[in-house]
Amino acid sequence: MDIKTASAVHRLRLISFPEALSFPALLIFGSLLSRLTDIDFLMKPLGILHGILFVIYGIFLLDVWNRAKWPVKRVAFFFLLAVLPFGGLYGEKLLKQEEQDAVIASRARREGTVNAA
Template identity: 75%
Template sequence: MDIKTASALHRLRLVSVPEALSFPALLIFGSLLSRISDINLVMPLGALHGLLFVLYVLFLLDVWNKAKWPLKKVALFLLLAVVPFGGLYGDKILKRDEADSVIAARARREEAAA
């Protein structure tokens, strides 16, 4: 893997945790708030959740292209995006993959310089 792959993994990690927390935290909070008061935040919070999900899918497709992931792994990450708090587990996997790709890129750079 190269540094572009590590960057793509990092971008996916940056959006995976907020996306994982946006459904339970934002939408459930907004639904409860609209039921107990006159404040209706479901639409704007739903739009924020939708934006995070779209970013997650776009960044996942970028990682799939750059890291050459198998389709099963991409499908797993799509499933984790749908399951509440699933992105937290996905972030754990991404963190390991990102660290491995950075180490590999540095090793190739040092090897080329020698």
């Protein structure tokens, strides 16, 4: 994995955490708040914030797909994780492991301990 691919995975990992929390934390909290109180003005900004985070996640996912040459099943899996409440937290964990593996492989190639395949 080259540096541009690793940075694309890193960006996806960074956005997956706030996107994962935006659906349950913001939208469900805002929905409950609007039903239990007269505070309705929060739903629109919270929905917009969640939508922006979701679109950014989708763009970053497409960038990783393009750079890392992931199979369609893997991209669909990460997209599904973004749709599920708190699913992005699991995706963030997987991406962190992949990012660490890429750094280890890069260092090994640089030191010449592993043959480039």
